[in-house]
Amino acid sequence: MTNHTEAATFRFDKAMLDQLRLEAEQKQINLNTLLNQIVRSHIEWYANAARAGFIPIRKGVIKRLFDSLTKEQVDALAEDVARGLTDETMMIMTKERTEESIFELFERWIRVSGFNYRHEISEDSRILIIQHNMGENWSHYLSRLMEHAASGFMNIKPETQITENALFIRIRRVRR
Numbered sequence: 001m002t003n004h005t006e007a008a009t010f011r012f013d014k015a016m017l018d019q020l021r022l023e024a025e026q027k028q029i030n031l032n033t034l035l036n037q038i039v040r041s042h043i044e045w046y047a048n049a050a051r052a053g054f055i056p057i058r059k060g061v062i063k064r065l066f067d068s069l070t071k072e073q074v075d076a077l078a079e080d081v082a083r084g085l086t087d088e089t090m091m092i093m094t095k096e097r098t099e100e101s102i103f104e105l106f107e108r109w110i111r112v113s114g115f116n117y118r119h120e121i122s123e124d125s126r127i128l129i130i131q132h133n134m135g136e137n138w139s140h141y142l143s144r145l146m147e148h149a150a151s152g153f154m155n156i157k158p159e160t161q162i163t164e165n166a167l168f169i170r171i172r173r174v175r176r
Contacts, residue, residue, distance in 0.1 A: 082148030
């Protein structure tokens with residue numbers, strides 16, 4: 001599918017535009033690319049996140065909270081949160097409820113959270129590797145969240161491996 005582009009002209013406050021130019025330079029990309037990234041991020045996440053129940057919170061707060069939980073509490077929380085990924089949440093954030101949209105939502109959240117990650121899609125599986133630096137309980141939570149979401153939405157169980165600061169998830173595609 002080809003992306004069609006269209007030219008548009010916008011006016012920015014000079015100080016804001018200078019900051020955008022500096023950020024583009026630091027990222028070694030042009031201003032147009034940076035603005036496209038910002039707009040895409042807004043449309044894919046920020047425009048609807050609050051209505052879907054997401055809030056911004058510092059990583060340090062989440063890490064401290066998760067460090068204080070037992071594995072059983074983390075499991076229960078992951079199950080509750082996965083149950084909360086209702087059709088309504090999926091429709092607000094991705095406009096559909098499919099295997100693809102679940103991964104799309106999860107990947108958008110990983111990206112806006114600033115985690116390093118790699119997403120590989122092959123003919124027989126989908127792999128997500130996430131480096132979060134937030135501790136073993138956070139790894140455990142994310143793995144259990146994906147397990148519950150995958151079994152609830154797709155009726156499959158992902159393979160997961162966790163370390164203190166990273167997570168590996170593989171979902172094998174069902175051959176029909």
